[in-house]
Amino acid sequence: MNEQFDYVDLSYLEEISGGDVSFKKELIGIFLTQIPEFVTNMHRFLTKNEIGDLAKEAHTAKSSVLIFMMEKTGKMLKQIQLLAEKNSTEQIPSLINEVETDLANASKELSGYLKKL
Template identity: 30%
Template sequence: MMEKPNLNYLKEISGGDIIFEKKMLEIVKKELPEEIKSYKNFIELQNYNQAAEIVHKIKHKISILGLEKSYQVAIDYEEELKKKNIDSKVQFENILKVMVNFISKV
């Protein structure tokens, strides 16, 4: 079962600063779709090193959304991509779908 995104970690690092939380969410909402588009483009071009760089950026957003297990998947996938291996692709892309769905509702 997929873990569900939450704002627990964001609330923890913000120390209750609502403005900070809103700014962080706005950054995620703005950057994540762009990064996903770049990631998919690099995968299509089989440019796995560039894809790994995008996964690295997305990894931070995964942690902001409290997805601890997914964060580990992203770490592993980033390393796989550097070796031109895409075994975790489906699992990683499912995480992206869950994140996009979540941020569209917060």
């Protein structure tokens, strides 16, 4: 199954799964479950000014998106993490919104792919 996607790249997933469909399904399922949690938590931590927790959440989310080769999203999450660590929050809301859009689009792509597995 060699599909082209706009937001995700499955080459790393293919590599680490060794073609094991159940493993791919499991990783995609975990990611799809985590996406709303990441976004909700980042918004909540920013609103409550829990900046340390925001930095940690961005770091965790970054690790997850990189499995699906979402380099642009990973860079934005790293930027959120670094800005939060510096307590420089001015740019963070727009970055979170961009990340949220990318994650929603990735979720649609991965959900569609999952149905075909």
